[in-house]
Amino acid sequence: MSKQNVVVLGGGGSGAHIARALSAKLDQSRFNLVLVTLADRYVHMPALVRLTVDTPDTKYLEENALISYDHLFIGGKGTVKVGKVVSIDRDEGQSSGVLKLEDGDTVPYAFLVVATGSKWExxxxxxxxxxxxxxxxxxxxxxxxxxxxxxxxxxxxxxxxxxxxxxxxxxxxxxxxxxxxxxxxxxxxxxxxxxxxxxxxxxxxxxxxxxxxxxxxxxxxxxxxxxxxxxxxxxxxxxxxxxxxGRPNTELLQRLGSDVLDENGRARIDQYLRLANFTNIFVAGDITNYKEVKQVAKYPGHVSVITSNILSLTNGGQPKSAYKGTxxxxxxxxxxxxxxxxxxxxxxxxxxxxxxxxxxxxxxxxxxxxxxxxx
The missing domain is CATH 3.50.50.60 (FAD/NAD(P)-binding domain)
Incomplete structure (x- = not known):
């Protein structure tokens, strides 16, 4: 039996940390772990504002706040795919689906975490x-x-x-x-x-x-x-x-159904941080419609809940960790x-x-x- 993919879409303040957490415990004999990200590095958001101004810290921040994904996965148990996703599709009659990229490549998923963050000016x-x-x-x-x-x-x-x-x-x-x-x-x-x-x-x-x-x-x-x-x-x-x-970067979710986004363009979620009406798609970070100020400091809570629930599902169980905010x-x-x-x-x-x-x-x-x- 071929291995299935657990895919994290978005390598920012929630997605990258979810990918790392999953790499520590996901059963690699049955699942591949894939991080799909638009950019070839992690950007530490709290430092980005200072990077736009000429300060004595500019060189240090360029070297340290822009973080390579080379060591993201514990034990190297995961792969990074850099590219722009143009659609999230579901297999007909199935819960699984596929990400389609701008370059024509595809990434199938059995479980998907969408952590696409915000669009900024x-x-x-x-x-x-x-x-x-x-x-x-x-x-x-x-x-x-x-x-x-x-x-x-x-x-x-x-x-x-x-x-x-x-x-x-x-x-x-x-x-x-x-x-x-x-x-x-x-x-x-x-x-x-x-x-x-x-x-x-x-x-x-x-x-x-x-x-x-x-x-x-x-x-x-x-x-x-x-x-x-x-x-x-x-x-x-x-x-x-x-x-x-920022504005929620949720355009990719629209084709999954007319009811997946709220009036503000944020993803509707259940208590387990799953996308509304989906059992295998989770949502993290800025794009959720959970009533809280969107801050990277809150997202360790998202990481913990989603990681726990995906591990439970991949082992044949049900999600048990509910997000309660802070x-x-x-x-x-x-x-x-x-x-x-x-x-x-x-x-x-x-x-x-x-x-x-x-x-x-x-x-x-x-x-x-x-x-x-x-x-």
Missing amino acids: GPLSELNVSNTEGFKASLKAWRDKFAKANDIVIVGAGPVGLELSGELRDTYPSKNITIVHNQELPLSDIYPDKLRKGIVKGWAARNIQFVFSDSIEGDLADGATTVTTRNGKTITADVLVSARG FEAVLLSNGKASGIGYLGKLWGLMFGKTLVVMAKSKDLFVSRTRGLLGA
Whole structure:
């Protein structure tokens, strides 16, 4: 009897870790483990914002935050297929199916994990560059753009926009930096006002300006030196950066049924993190419709549940591990020497720059992540 495939689609903050966890325990005599990924390396997302700005850490991060898949599988028990998947198909009358790639290749699956992440705008959109050298070149283009600018406008005061502004301020003490956000305070109202007001205070202390309850649509026109907000405010701008947050990358799931996605384009899941109405397709990371802020720090919980359930199914059992979520928390770097944090336990715990710098800002969890991925 030929071996079947357990396939993980997406090699990011949830997919790569699921592939590694499965490699430790999957019965290799009966199953092949395959990671299918668009890019030829893992990108450690918390470090990506700093990589778009020219800092003393640029060389270190290029060497360490872009992580090869060479040692991802424990004992080498798995293979990596780099390519763009254009469709997920099911075999007629069967639960198994096949991934079809742009180059014409196919990858059959008996069990599938879809962890395709988010689609980003601005500097984070460079994640779509498939080869590492091209990716580095794209990041350098952003560094050069920021270096030449005097007035930088960032659209979105979520974690990406806030941390980008802090990195820019570290490198460029005198440039004008403005963040335009469509709410009354930074982040979203899932977080308490004491955190959001603390962000305003901490970022304003570094001469980072905010424009709240407003937005900017589109890009900076060629040759333009100003942008106009929805409310009619004119802001001087050499560079306009979209940091509006990611959108779920779920187009591939659409052909599996009209009811697999919710109204926000996220994958409907059951308690076992399986795609709704499917027994052998699991969903992880940003694309699930589980009600939680999408953060890579939460995805070890996804990894544990999905790995346990796939192992049970491959051994003839039923899924037993249910995903129950966790509390909300956030650590925001404001450059390397400042930041703010929040832990949604007890009465809501706030953290100042000392803890945030120690925990995150200096290394951005790069060393820890490399260890977790066997690098």
